[in-house]
Every structure is written in C-alpha cells, then in structure tokens.
Amino acid sequence: MDAFKILDPGGYTTVQDKGRYGYQHMGGPISGSLDTFAFQVANILVGNIGNAAVLEITVIGPLIEFLVDADIALTGAEMEISINGQPVEEWRSLRVKPGDVLAIQQIKSGCRAYLAISGGIDVPEVMGSYSTYVGGKFGGFHGRPLKKGDILRCKEVQLLVKQRKIDSSMIPGYPSEIVIRAIPGPQDIFFDEGSNVFFSSEYIVTAKTDRMGIRLQGPSIHIKESMPKSIISEPSMPGGIQIPADEQPIILLVEQTMGGYAKIATVISSDLQRLAQTTPGDLIQFEKVDLEFAHLLFIEEKNRINTIQSICSAKK
Numbered sequence: 333m334d335a336f337k338i339l340d341p342g343g344y345t346t347v348q349d350k351g352r353y354g355y356q357h358m359g360g361p362i363s364g365s366l367d368t369f370a371f372q373v374a375n376i377l378v379g380n381i382g383n384a385a386v387l388e389i390t391v392i393g394p395l396i397e398f399l400v401d402a403d404i405a406l407t408g409a410e411m412e413i414s415i416n417g418q419p420v421e422e423w424r425s426l427r428v429k430p431g432d433v434l435a436i437q438q439i440k441s442g443c444r445a446y447l448a449i450s451g452g453i454d455v456p457e458v459m460g461s462y463s464t465y466v467g468g469k470f471g472g473f474h475g476r477p478l479k480k481g482d483i484l485r486c487k488e489v490q491l492l493v494k495q496r497k498i499d500s501s502m503i504p505g506y507p508s509e510i511v512i513r514a515i516p517g518p519q520d521i522f523f524d525e526g527s528n529v530f531f532s533s534e535y536i537v538t539a540k541t542d543r544m545g546i547r548l549q550g551p552s553i554h555i556k557e558s559m560p561k562s563i564i565s566e567p568s569m570p571g572g573i574q575i576p577a578d579e580q581p582i583i584l585l586v587e588q589t590m591g592g593y594a595k596i597a598t599v600i601s602s603d604l605q606r607l608a609q610t611t612p613g614d615l616i617q618f619e620k621v622d623l624e625f626a627h628l629l630f631i632e633e634k635n636r637i638n639t640i641q642s643i644c645s646a647k648k
Contacts, residue, residue, distance in 0.1 A: 335486035343392035347472035349385045352461035361587045363463035366608035370408035374448035377405035377425045384452025385462035389445040393436020398428045402450040409442030424497035442506035442609040451487035496644045509615040519594035526553040537614040544587045552579040565592040571599035600626040602633045
C-alpha cells in the first residue's frame with residue numbers, strides 16, 4: 333500500500349537494510365545501513381522483525397507526507413523533527429495518520445538518521461536485499477536517492493498497541509572527537525614507523541567522505557622502502573584502512589568490492605557505526621586492540637540490541 337510521499341528529499345536519502353552479501357566477486361558491494369545500531373533500533377521501535385527496509389537520511393532531513401495510519405521512529409543523528417509543526421522526539425515510536433507531515437531538519441550532531449515505518453518499506457528485493465546501491469543503479473527505490481514527488485509503499489501495517497521508547501542511557505552520543513578501535517593488519521608488515529605514527533596521531537575527517545569510504549588527513553604513513561607501494565587487488569570489507577600513494581588513510585565503508593592498497597589496520601565492527609556518524613572536520617584517533625577484545629565488544633553490542641528488543645517487546 334502507498335505509505336508516504338516525499339515533499340522534499342533532503343540532502344541524500346536512500347532506502348537501506350542490513351546489506352547485500354555474497355556478490356562482491358560480481359561487483360556487487362554490501363551496501364546497507366552504515367549505522368547498524370540505529371538501523372536495528374528504529375525497526376525495533378515500530379515492531380518490525382528481521383531485515384525491514386528503512387530510510388537512511390544524511391545531513392539534511394526530508395519532508396514527508398504520510399498516506400496511511402502507521403507507527404514511525406527516527407534514530408541516529410540528532411536532528412530536530414516535527415509532525416504538523418509540533419516538535420516530537422527521536423528514539424521512540426510515533427503514530428501518524430493520513431495527511432500528517434513529518435519535517436526532519438539539518439543535523440545537530442552526527443551525520444545519518446534512520447526512519448522506520450510499520451511493516452518496513454516495500455521495494456523489490458534485489459540479490460537478497462532491499463538496499464540501494466546508487467553506483468550500480470539498483471536496489472532500493474529505482475536504484476537512486478529519493479526525489480520530490482516519490483511515493484513509497486510499505487508492507488502490511490500492524491500498529492503497536494502501546495508506543496515504544498528506549499531509555500536515554502541507551503542512546504549514543506556523537507561527539508566531534510572520537511577514538512576508534514582497530515586491529516593491525518592484514519598488511520601491517522608493510523609498515524614500520526608508519527604503524528607507530530598511525531596509532532599515535534590524530535586525523536581529520538575530510539570532505540572526501542561518502543558511503544564508499546572516509547578519507548582522512550594527518551601525519552603521513554610511510555610504507556617500508558623494501559615493500560611495494562600497492563598489492564594485488566583483493567576483496568575489501570568495511571573497516572579496512574588503506575594507505576594509498578599520498579600516504580593518507582582511507583577507511584573503507586560499505587560500497588567497495590576490491591582494493592589494491594596495503595591496509596595498515598581494520599576497524600572493529602562495533603565501531604563502524606560510530607564512523608558512520610562522523611562529518612568533515614571531526615577528529616579521529618585510533619586505538620590498537622586485539623581480536624579477542626573485538627569479539628567481546630561484538631558480543632556486548634549484540635546483547636545491548638537484545639536487551640532493547642526485550643524491553644520494547646514487553647510494551648506490546
């Protein structure tokens with residue numbers, strides 16, 4: 333059924349889910365929501381189960397008119413939002429009815445927000461995912477960012493009996509200076525003093541940042557004289573930190589498939605969502621951790637989602 337109409341698309345708004353796996357060897361990147369925590373919580377707040385598609389909103393929010401009765405929730409970046417001109421809160425479910433207009437303003441902190449709707453956004457599944465890959469012009473809504481006049485559908489709506497909200501202690505903050513944890517490698521042997529520089533320096537997020545990756549600026553990271561300046565291209569995964577010829581780090585994100593530069597370190601999966609909320613000018617410092625610690629943080633993150641799911645499910 334028709335669910336909502338885009339009156340203004342905002343800065344860069346696409347349909348995303350958990351991602352598209354198993355097609356990188358064919359040139360199909362993972363895509364999907366960059367902030368997986370905010371994505372999952374948005375769906376939990378409206379009662380969606382599984383991999384329901386949402387809107388990923390970047391920097392400037394859209395103006396949306398609803399065409400059905402539905403529950404919605406906005407999570408992620410801090411943005412002022414209102415329904416019919418009345419301010420409402422993020423990180424909670426909200427009931428809308430036909431004719432209601434949701435206005436999402438420019439970010440106050442963070443970079444990306446996630447809007448979920450009852451039943452999930454109904455778009456064609458492409459290679460096991462609803463996610464938009466704009467570079468390939470497939471997935472999501474016609475393989476592109478949303479534009480004025482688009483009408484999107486939602487799957488069968490099951491309204492909540494009781495509205496949901498999570499405790500403020502569970503809502504992450506998005507400071508402009510962050511520490512990102514990373515595991516050395518897989519090509520850390522290419523670097524000598526460069527590794528020490530990398531883990532002891534502060535880097536600035538540049539304007540050359542998108543869903544493909546985050547380019548940083550800071551102290552140069554030198555490759556050993558005995559090592560080649562590039563490697564044989566190999567599959568790329570989100571979090572890999574490449575050092576190209578200009579010796580400035582690039583953190584790979586979800587729209588990569590192959591890469592031919594040595595990777596000095598890999599951001600742990602639990603911290604990728606924090607990278608998703610960085611904006612140009614933010615400062616990043618890297619902390620070296622091992623795989624065992626990364627696994628503990630992954631389990632901790634999973635338990636946090638399960639706790640939110642349990643609390644919200646009790647509010648049926």
